[in-house]
Amino acid sequence: MAATYRALCDHGYAGLTIQRIAERFPKSKSLLYHHYDNKDELLVEFLGFMLDQFETCVPEPEDAEADAMDPESHLRAVLDAMLAEQLPDEHHEFLAAMVELRAQAAHDERYREQFSNHDAFFADRLASIVAHGVEAGRFRDVDPDRVASFLLTTIVGAMTRRATVESAAVDEVRAEVDAYVESRLLAPEVEA
Amino acid sequence: MAATYRALCDHGYAGLTIQRIAERFPKSKSLLYHHYDNKDELLVEFLGFMLDQFETCVPEPEDAEADAMDPESHLRAVLDAMLAEQLPDEHHEFLAAMVELRAQAAHDERYREQFSNHDAFFADRLASIVAHGVEAGRFRDVDPDRVASFLLTTIVGAMTRRATVESAAVDEVRAEVDAYVESRLLAPEVEA
Numbered sequence: 090m091a092a093t094y095r096a097l098c099d100h101g102y103a104g105l106t107i108q109r110i111a112e113r114f115p116k117s118k119s120l121l122y123h124h125y126d127n128k129d130e131l132l133v134e135f136l137g138f139m140l141d142q143f144e145t146c147v148p149e150p151e152d153a154e155a156d157a158m159d160p161e162s163h164l165r166a167v168l169d170a171m172l173a174e175q176l177p178d179e180h181h182e183f184l185a186a187m188v189e190l191r192a193q194a195a196h197d198e199r200y201r202e203q204f205s206n207h208d209a210f211f212a213d214r215l216a217s218i219v220a221h222g223v224e225a226g227r228f229r230d231v232d233p234d235r236v237a238s239f240l241l242t243t244i245v246g247a248m249t250r251r252a253t254v255e256s257a258a259v260d261e262v263r264a265e266v267d268a269y270v271e272s273r274l275l276a277p278e279v280e281a
Numbered sequence: 282m283a284a285t286y287r288a289l290c291d292h293g294y295a296g297l298t299i300q301r302i303a304e305r306f307p308k309s310k311s312l313l314y315h316h317y318d319n320k321d322e323l324l325v326e327f328l329g330f331m332l333d334q335f336e337t338c339v340p341e342p343e344d345a346e347a348d349a350m351d352p353e354s355h356l357r358a359v360l361d362a363m364l365a366e367q368l369p370d371e372h373h374e375f376l377a378a379m380v381e382l383r384a385q386a387a388h389d390e391r392y393r394e395q396f397s398n399h400d401a402f403f404a405d406r407l408a409s410i411v412a413h414g415v416e417a418g419r420f421r422d423v424d425p426d427r428v429a430s431f432l433l434t435t436i437v438g439a440m441t442r443r444a445t446v447e448s449a450a451v452d453e454v455r456a457e458v459d460a461y462v463e464s465r466l467l468a469p470e471v472e473a
Contacts, residue, residue, distance in 0.1 A: 192384030239457035246438025265431035
């Protein structure tokens with residue numbers, strides 16, 4: 090999986106071959122060829138592996154630590170990570186590869202299932218933060234699932250545009266998402 | 282260009298070949314092979330052609346007709362078109378192909394230039410509507426370019442997710458974009 094990550098960053102989806110992954114694989118290369126008939130089989134497994142990693146790394150909102158965190162700060166921390174103004178070069182290369190992988194889902198059911206799982210996971214995490222804020226009286230009485238779908242869609246749009254156009258203006262998008270959070274989500278007591 | 286559109290709807294980017302476009306081309310097929318060395322050359326030209334069509338079809342905000350239109354209705358009409366709850370089958374197939382074409386921009390400069398032009402055009406049109414609303418006192422004193430970047434990013438995200446996941450929840454996204462328009466854009470006089 091680490092060899093796949095590095096090969097994706099270096100070559101993107103279009104330039105990727107099992108050969109190029111094997112070049113970064115310290116163990117027997119024949120093992121790789123034995124396990125996977127083609128790059129898509131390996132990449133679909135890679136996407137499942139990534140989601141497992143996310144599930145381990147992104148804390149459950151039910152955790153004591155998350156409970157202790159102010160919902161507004163929690164939401165802004167997620168937005169800081171997902172809508173960062175600048176990306177390190179390696180992240181940018183990986184993001185470009187992910188945009189290419191997601192596009193495979195337009196015609197390949199296996200990729201579609203993986204990205205459906207990815208999106209469902211992130212929407213669920215966002216909805217939990219929003220629900221937490223509504224319960225705590227910090228956010229207005231919004232529909233957490235609706236807000237989560239909207240934020241996730243904007244995040245996916247920013248990732249897609251960052252990888253595919255000259256000027257994705259992610260700083261502008263982030264500023265306007267903050268304005269949305271202030272005008273739509275924050276309960277009046279917090280604004281005052 | 283019409284043959285390319287139909288072949289894209291039927292086969293998507295991955296399944297597209299010059300042969301399959303030629304099958305839908307009423308004139309001499311050798312003409313096609315003579316003009317284009319590969320499908321990407323043809324598709325990049327197709328994207329430029331599409332933008333020309335948009336420029337003809339989407340009215341300049343300076344037009345008398347657009348001036349006469351209430352900016353809020355104008356903005357909602359654009360959102361109705363870009364974030365429609367349901368798409369006809371043919372539109373869905375074309376959208377899937379466009380998501381695949383956009384992903385080519387992650388590693389191909391020619392596609393990147395085309396999608397940069399597409400996004401700049403739509404951002405400019407959205408910004409003009411918002412600027413018009415601010416000038417008319419119907420919208421708050423927001424930054425039109427920032428609002429446009431944000432709305433365009435959400436629209437690109439919705440198109441991308443619609444083509445790549447089981448449940449893109451575009452109806453939820455649209456409802457929340459409407460909430461954004463109400464809480465962030467509409468001037469207080471309009472709300473009252």
